[in-house]
Amino acid sequence: MTATELPASLLPESLRATLPGSAYTDPQVFALEQEKIFERMWFCAVRTSELDAPGKFRTVQVGRESVLVTRSREGAVKAFLNICRHRGARLCTEEAGEVKRAFQCPYHAWTYGLDGKLVAAPNLTSMPDVDRTTYGLVNVHVREWLGYVWVCLAEEPPSFEEDVIGAATERLGDPKAVDHYQADELAVGRRIRYDVRANWKLIVENFMECYHCATIHPELTEMLPEFKGGFAAQYYVGHGAEFAEEAQGFTVDGSAGVQRIPGVTEEQDRRYYAITIKPQVFVNLVPDHVIVLRMIPLAADRTVVECDWLFLKDVVDSGADLDRSVELFHRVNVQDFEACERCQPAMDSRAYARGGVLVPSEHHIGAFHDWVTARLSD
Amino acid sequence: MTATELPASLLPESLRATLPGSAYTDPQVFALEQEKIFERMWFCAVRTSELDAPGKFRTVQVGRESVLVTRSREGAVKAFLNICRHRGARLCTEEAGEVKRAFQCPYHAWTYGLDGKLVAAPNLTSMPDVDRTTYGLVNVHVREWLGYVWVCLAEEPPSFEEDVIGAATERLGDPKAVDHYQADELAVGRRIRYDVRANWKLIVENFMECYHCATIHPELTEMLPEFKGGFAAQYYVGHGAEFAEEAQGFTVDGSAGVQRIPGVTEEQDRRYYAITIKPQVFVNLVPDHVIVLRMIPLAADRTVVECDWLFLKDVVDSGADLDRSVELFHRVNVQDFEACERCQPAMDSRAYARGGVLVPSEHHIGAFHDWVTARLSD
Amino acid sequence: MTATELPASLLPESLRATLPGSAYTDPQVFALEQEKIFERMWFCAVRTSELDAPGKFRTVQVGRESVLVTRSREGAVKAFLNICRHRGARLCTEEAGEVKRAFQCPYHAWTYGLDGKLVAAPNLTSMPDVDRTTYGLVNVHVREWLGYVWVCLAEEPPSFEEDVIGAATERLGDPKAVDHYQADELAVGRRIRYDVRANWKLIVENFMECYHCATIHPELTEMLPEFKGGFAAQYYVGHGAEFAEEAQGFTVDGSAGVQRIPGVTEEQDRRYYAITIKPQVFVNLVPDHVIVLRMIPLAADRTVVECDWLFLKDVVDSGADLDRSVELFHRVNVQDFEACERCQPAMDSRAYARGGVLVPSEHHIGAFHDWVTARLSD
Numbered sequence A, B, C: 001m002t003a004t005e006l007p008a009s010l011l012p013e014s015l016r017a018t019l020p021g022s023a024y025t026d027p028q029v030f031a032l033e034q035e036k037i038f039e040r041m042w043f044c045a046v047r048t049s050e051l052d053a054p055g056k057f058r059t060v061q062v063g064r065e066s067v068l069v070t071r072s073r074e075g076a077v078k079a080f081l082n083i084c085r086h087r088g089a090r091l092c093t094e095e096a097g098e099v100k101r102a103f104q105c106p107y108h109a110w111t112y113g114l115d116g117k118l119v120a121a122p123n124l125t126s127m128p129d130v131d132r133t134t135y136g137l138v139n140v141h142v143r144e145w146l147g148y149v150w151v152c153l154a155e156e157p158p159s160f161e162e163d164v165i166g167a168a169t170e171r172l173g174d175p176k177a178v179d180h181y182q183a184d185e186l187a188v189g190r191r192i193r194y195d196v197r198a199n200w201k202l203i204v205e206n207f208m209e210c211y212h213c214a215t216i217h218p219e220l221t222e223m224l225p226e227f228k229g230g231f232a233a234q235y236y237v238g239h240g241a242e243f244a245e246e247a248q249g250f251t252v253d254g255s256a257g258v259q260r261i262p263g264v265t266e267e268q269d270r271r272y273y274a275i276t277i278k279p280q281v282f283v284n285l286v287p288d289h290v291i292v293l294r295m296i297p298l299a300a301d302r303t304v305v306e307c308d309w310l311f312l313k314d315v316v317d318s319g320a321d322l323d324r325s326v327e328l329f330h331r332v333n334v335q336d337f338e339a340c341e342r343c344q345p346a347m348d349s350r351a352y353a354r355g356g357v358l359v360p361s362e363h364h365i366g367a368f369h370d371w372v373t374a375r376l377s378d
């Protein structure tokens, strides 16, 4: 019998067990996560600026549902289940688009206003029982923060302040620290979508620890020397990793970045902060840009990750060269996702039936595991 | 709670619930349908003329079985399970072909006559226990009607007269009405195969109603103006939809069709009739041709549809231009199947967990749903 | 009711039932076979010569595990589960390769010696609880025989002498008969990998009987005329099938082969012997070469087969033309695997629910079926 076969309680004091391998491969566990995590919590769905006029829309997969996010005549963001109330046709099959003033189902032409109300249908006047509100689109809760639309499929959403904003406060130690980056006013300078063949939890765990940094992130550890030590910025409340002395900016070659975001404080300057907002958002803060990753879990072994690099609007509009800024974290992403994809196929091994071990610099991942376990048994 | 979340019995009087979404996606429901519907009922398998000589054969998927349909020396149509009785090799892997006088298994050369009897095998004479009838091919029941071979996998098939011919009688109100089209003497002018990513029941429902006609079938509603109103020909017993006054024939542009089928009555002329023969056949009758669709359900979310356009033999032999006649219903098919494919992925939505609603002009679909439900609980 | 629907005990005396069709298609049966057969028995994994220096490695799928086979500094063959003990990354993703002196996990750089011991890790010195042996790679048992590495995932492996060597003795009737071919000193003249879309048991059954030889193996039966009669060499203990008089060697056209293996006896000369070593190895012996097939079952309906043609080292080194020798059994392989692939899709048929029949010359396959059944109910 080897150590990892011991009940977790009998592991040596400095080690903790991870989740068992089946938690990363079992389709039933994944279905439960869809239901109890992604369909009940706030889910960061769409960049607000993608909906810059009434009738613009985006569709996005949230848990097992396709959600249609749009902007109403009045300028409010709205979200609905993307399915016609008549006989179930998918309303919008495109990922993004624009309608004039209503969504018309292409099957029998039931027509819904931008607020979701049923406004027209063939023979509707002779069908008084088809109530325009009852048979309107099914509403999904929305909130806006950091320039993103967050949606929640729960009938009674959890507290956005606690679950979402609270995660940033807890990490940075100050409720206002994240506001200095004015993320909601920044523009998307670059977006890259990664199709990762790994369970979403492997991606979270990877983001939370820096024990791997020295091994797989040569560019990042050159930029942030303390990461060579293996402790993630996330390990300490309020801590930001300091740029290398010789680095002029947060770029792949240490060359100067672009214009600094005005609100960023002196204390925040030349530092890198990382925030995990459970269950599916990672926010990275540096003085001149913000990097936001949103995971879209599609299967136990597949997760799409959309990553936005946000800069000052003026910077983006000026056509400034963003390549070296983007390249740094793009490389980090690729390095991380390859590591996750390397773990996924081994999760089924008998050697991982009781999981692996967390070394001291990874212990805070245990809290994530406990949180997942608690959500699923809820 | 919205209306569709009410038990069906509490829906407003003018509305009926459809089947729940899971009926269209659950592999177990589909397996049950294969067993209790497609493997127990008469299944329209092959055009008789495809077997125009002894030894010609076709293989076709019926429920979960591959069936081999052929013609014997004596000229009779025969059907067998397409599997060798020795150690289970698939006898014929081609979709169509011709053998001289027997089917020889390519594994150990067991050889079966066109009547299915085991006629030869290596060392057969020294194996007296291998009875030539007992170890003959497994017979499948056959009937011929409308120029098609219908097969039934049940040990005791249901009444062909009631289930198949009766469906046409019930629809047209007259047992002889369909005979006027002499479908068994017509020739296949065109065959198109559609691979539809939708559950077979969505295709049946689509065929049964015309509430969608005004939205998705511009050519058809121009030809059959009453279809703009949303009521399917199938809604009324014996009713045929009248051609538009300006239309000369049932063609995509209203131009003249080809030679009228002699048996068609004056009452039937310039009219379109549609018949659903459960579980998998649609017959469309117009004065100069007959359009027969046969569904071959392959998975909960996949159905192959083979559509034949049948014309008088002389017309086909003469090389007459059939394109405009074929084009009309080919467009209808494509329009319909796209609508079905648009519904399939949304069947899993929480908004469809209890199904959608049938408006008054769709109420007759409810009878189809009741029939399916009854068959499955049989 | 037909004969095969009878309980096996009521079949005519000269016939035996095969396994039911579901044994070849049910994923749960396959999972059980992985657990109770392939993960508990000796599994022939790798040609020893592929590991001709310390640090050379190969990865191979054994049951549901990826196994890493390598050679230590001391020259001993070693095998491990191919998974890092830290957080489960697959150690080696390539099929074959070479490391200098250790396997370093590419995620957090835990580093394992060629003997599996943990030799280094970031911060290892400050993590005294990470014991270098406890957290070493998980060992897999190894044996060498016939020039192959055999591995066993069981904690307590079964007797290699009985299970593996015993199979050859039982077949050839003499424990030394196989040694005359000096298989461990031969060189791989050719290796061909076949990806077979069939259950592994269909491949075993096919290899065990020769009732199919006359039908599908024209070249082989010309070489071994007695195979036309339908009785496999394996049917009689110690029997080797005699070459055709006009054949000069075991080649596709009967032309002369290459240099005879010195140890082969006069009695063994001009004869073909075949051995099945359950569960996944077939050995074919002819005077101038040895053909070894290893099955790697990947799914109920998919089996990879690696086939090696082994000749004297001098022959291989001399660049002698081996094509005609290889071509004979390569054709046999293709013919056999096509037959197996033809059976696979029909295993689901209702006509095979209780299986097919074994004729007298196939009765010995029944013992294989009994063995499988006993293993699974163990």
Ligand code: FES
Pocket: A084, A085, A086, A087, A088, A089, A105, A106, A107, A108, A109, A110
């Ligand atoms: S399904 Fe949308 S209008 Fe009928």
Ligand code: FES
Pocket: B084, B085, B086, B087, B088, B089, B105, B106, B107, B108, B109, B110
């Ligand atoms: S499986 Fe057909 S003859 Fe053996």
Ligand code: FES
Pocket: C084, C085, C086, C087, C088, C089, C105, C106, C107, C108, C109, C110
């Ligand atoms: S998973 Fe191998 S070192 Fe961490």
